Amino acid sequence: MSYTEEELKKELETKEYEYGFYTDIESETFPIGLNEKVVSAISKKKNEPEWMKTWRLEAYRAWLEMEEPDWANVNYEKPDFQAISYYSAPKNKNQYKSLDEVDPELLETFNKLGISINEQKKLTGVAMDIVVDSVSVATTFRDTLAKKGIIFCSISEAIRDYPDLVKKYIGSIVPARDNYYAALNSAVFSDGSFCYIPEGVKCPMELSTYFRINQAGTGQFERTLLIADEGSYVSYLEGCTAPSRDENQLHAAVVELIAHDNAEIKYSTVQNWFPGNKEGKGGVYNFVTKRGICYNNSKISWTQVETGSAITWKYPSCILKGDNSIGEFYSIAVTNNFQQADTGTKMIHIGKNTRSTIISKGISAGNSQNSYRGLVQVNSRAKNARNFSQCDSLLMGNKCGAHTFPYIEAKNNSAQIEHEATTSKIGEDQIFYCNQRGIETEKAIALIVNGFSKEVLNKLPMEFAVEAQKLLEISLEGSVG
């Protein structure tokens, strides 16, 4: 049988769609496997100074002696760490000043993702440091930020251009041997973002970074370091989408935040990595360590909307070291089909009059398992510490699970800790009520879920809130029969 040109084109289009899209940008990928040579090679590839290489190697050696944690309420086949390539970078690694210089294929990928850079740029003052695979390929608005003395660049650049800052802070909040995945990340991190807000500066725009996985078989190990110096303010947005692909991809990121006296950091995440297909095949393993430290009168606020990944293991935490410091955690975690999420936070109260708030909304559908795991720890010195936790679960159907594991450790009598939890199910009567008003079932569920998540959605910056609402809708598509 012979194809006409037109038929062939059509056939190819369908094929491409079957496997998700894949950008054909020339890239340089290391052979699979991990050893000291690979770690050194990564460091060399990035022209890192000797101290950085040494730090990586120490992390690698620590990692070798550690074991993959198994206490989380998730089941999966442990990744074969020797079957992963630890470095992948687009070959053409120039820094671009404008979009015109960017590879058109890459822009096409963004268009397919529905996130056109043009559109994003138009949004009210969002500067972006776009990370595709491992190397930053486009940075915008940097000049505006530079005028204020704000440094916003890739971590590789920061290691090169601001070694003193990096050396001082990297690993100070999440030490290399903190946990298995953090150690791995410390050894092999490929790229990520660095941000420094000088004393007294209020960052004039929301900082946003888009992370992508785009090279088959390469794990992505992002490293983010954000320092808000005394009296400064920054709001940082991080959004993730990954093209669908029929194999597991490992993602082990580390994020460290430092809020000096009187500083405030707002860190928002929308996570939408490929969750696997309806049968639970494929999907990203997302093992993330996020932690921030608050000095006197400072505040760190984590907001996350987690809809993607096959496995999520993530506990953005606050060490409330300074007196009167505040930690907040607002989370929406959606699991559908065979997704598993074990997520929550740790609030460590060390200083006096420290306060923390935890609002967690878990939505489970399909055959998924959704767990909240949180620790509120009040140390003996932490006089008058306050915590309020609220964990709500919403279930759809009767094959999914919602679990809550709250841990409370209080060593100071003056502590006030409140914990509220609810579990509810979307009722047939609620759906029928909506149907009767002309709202079809899927839309009705989206409405109910958005209502359920409202307290957290409200914490997101405006333009993200709209995107996040749509994401909730998309994530739950097909969750009712």
Place this chain on the structure above:
Amino acid sequence: MLTIENLHAVVDGKLILNGIDLDVKAGEIHAIMGPNGSGKSTLSSVIAGNKVYEMTKGNILLNGENINELDAETRAHKGIFISFQYPVEIPGVSVTNFIKTAINASRKAQGLEDMPASEMLKKIRQKAALLDIDRKFLSRSLNEGFSGGEKKRNEIFQMAMLEPKLSILDETDSGLDIDALKIVANGVNRLRNKNNAVILITHYQRLLNYIIPDFVHVINEGKIVKSGTKDLAKELEAKGYDWIKKELN
């Protein structure tokens, strides 16, 4: 407008509607009365397309079109509205957001664009004034923490906003004090026109002092056993449902 022929319906294997016939024309108000458990509320659920009830026999026609097989949202798009006896709560969804979603869902089904915000706002203002609804009420979560009266008023407010062809008010008078009852009745009367129709389902005659029906039907054991004018309601109020039952025997 609405024609019901020999309607039979079953829930959990139990026959609730046992051959209902009803014909409601545009511009008319029909009252359906009957003792508890006679099938009044089931009738409204079946007309609305609630799948909990299984229609075993008969036909429901809306403007001549058989809607037996249509799902609830499609029936709503065609202009059927139920004011529920027990409206459900949807936490975190404001009254305004809910109504906006409902209106735009129907518009989409008719191939129309979303209603422009300015038009929506104007309509909300106008209808809220009609039903004496406070602006603050509109930003509250749908039915969450509402008093009985607020819930019913909210139902009628939705009816005013959606402008249905056929409205079925299921026990709208229950849980209302006399002032709220007057406001609701007044709203229904003002929304009434020659192109729409209303079915009032009620246990008591009280509501019918404020909304005057063209026809009154008495339902018993899943059948309409007597029909008449508004005087029938008064007779029922005076003599009780036992009178009908006796007459039947």
